[in-house]
Amino acid sequence: MKLDHLIEKIQQLSGNYYAEDRLQILQKKIENFLRKNNLSIDEIFLNEERTSLFIDNVLVNKTSFFRHYQQLEEFRELYLKPLVDKKEFRILSAGCSTGKEVYTLAMMAMETGSLPERKLFEGMDLSRFALSVARKGIYSRRTLDQIPKEYRKYISIDGEYLYISEKIKKLTEFTRGNILDSKAFPENHYDVIFCRNVFIYFNPEYINYVLYNFRKALKKDGVLVVSPVEFLSPEDHKLFRPEKIKQYTFYRRVG
Numbered sequence: 001m002k003l004d005h006l007i008e009k010i011q012q013l014s015g016n017y018y019a020e021d022r023l024q025i026l027q028k029k030i031e032n033f034l035r036k037n038n039l040s041i042d043e044i045f046l047n048e049e050r051t052s053l054f055i056d057n058v059l060v061n062k063t064s065f066f067r068h069y070q071q072l073e074e075f076r077e078l079y080l081k082p083l084v085d086k087k088e089f090r091i092l093s094a095g096c097s098t099g100k101e102v103y104t105l106a107m108m109a110m111e112t113g114s115l116p117e118r119k120l121f122e123g124m125d126l127s128r129f130a131l132s133v134a135r136k137g138i139y140s141r142r143t144l145d146q147i148p149k150e151y152r153k154y155i156s157i158d159g160e161y162l163y164i165s166e167k168i169k170k171l172t173e174f175t176r177g178n179i180l181d182s183k184a185f186p187e188n189h190y191d192v193i194f195c196r197n198v199f200i201y202f203n204p205e206y207i208n209y210v211l212y213n214f215r216k217a218l219k220k221d222g223v224l225v226v227s228p229v230e231f232l233s234p235e236d237h238k239l240f241r242p243e244k245i246k247q248y249t250f251y252r253r254v255g
């Protein structure tokens, strides 16, 4: 199998796309994977476990606590506060990586009002490795700097590690799912879907499939949050209407 076939296969399985400028990084990742597992390119897709291990290796898992903090603050004021007051809501982080976005949202909600002890925050990702980290809720002590002082009561530090408190973990759950797969989503289920820093790695042609899935999975008037540097195209506004009340654009489900 040649590199371009491999790229096509990655795209089919995950929607992720490798433009010219990222090809070298991909090539390095593939070489490392083959060397570490003592495999040839043609052996990668021979069984499901190896395929998923390979996909794990080529996906970009970069994340942090309180990423795009200003956008989160605005989200909290405009959308999260009314949900917390209502007490009955469900928020999904689609492409949650190692869980930091999910724990950030749970901490922000906890700081906003009292919450029922239920799984209100869900993380979904294709990467088994990222999910295993997310479920543990244990990170390097070095990530402490990402957490504003007022939120540090929700974590503890022991030696080199940072632990998410049980109170926060109880509000969360993590599931493996492919955002391209319509079967991964229940209907009319979420009030908000976060999908930040995922579409930047996607083939634009695949984004539309994902938006259909999100539209189905959101409740009427549900909100989609992408990162401040990602925007839906005008054709996609039939599914999600841009809503800019203050500084940031959020997207409201149409219909």
Ligand SMILES: C[S@@+](CC[C@H](N)C(=O)[O-])C[C@H]1O[C@@H](n2cnc3c(N)ncnc32)[C@H](O)[C@@H]1O
Binding pocket: 013, 014, 015, 016, 059, 060, 061, 062, 063, 064, 067, 093, 094, 095, 096, 097, 098, 101, 124, 125, 126, 127, 130, 177, 178, 179, 180, 195, 196, 197, 198
């Ligand atoms: C760069 S991280 C972003 C994490 C987090 N949303 C944030 O903004 O910090 C992108 C995540 O999307 C996940 N991902 C990529 N393609 C996916 C797919 N088709 N289905 C589910 N998750 C996917 C990757 O495994 C990775 O963990």
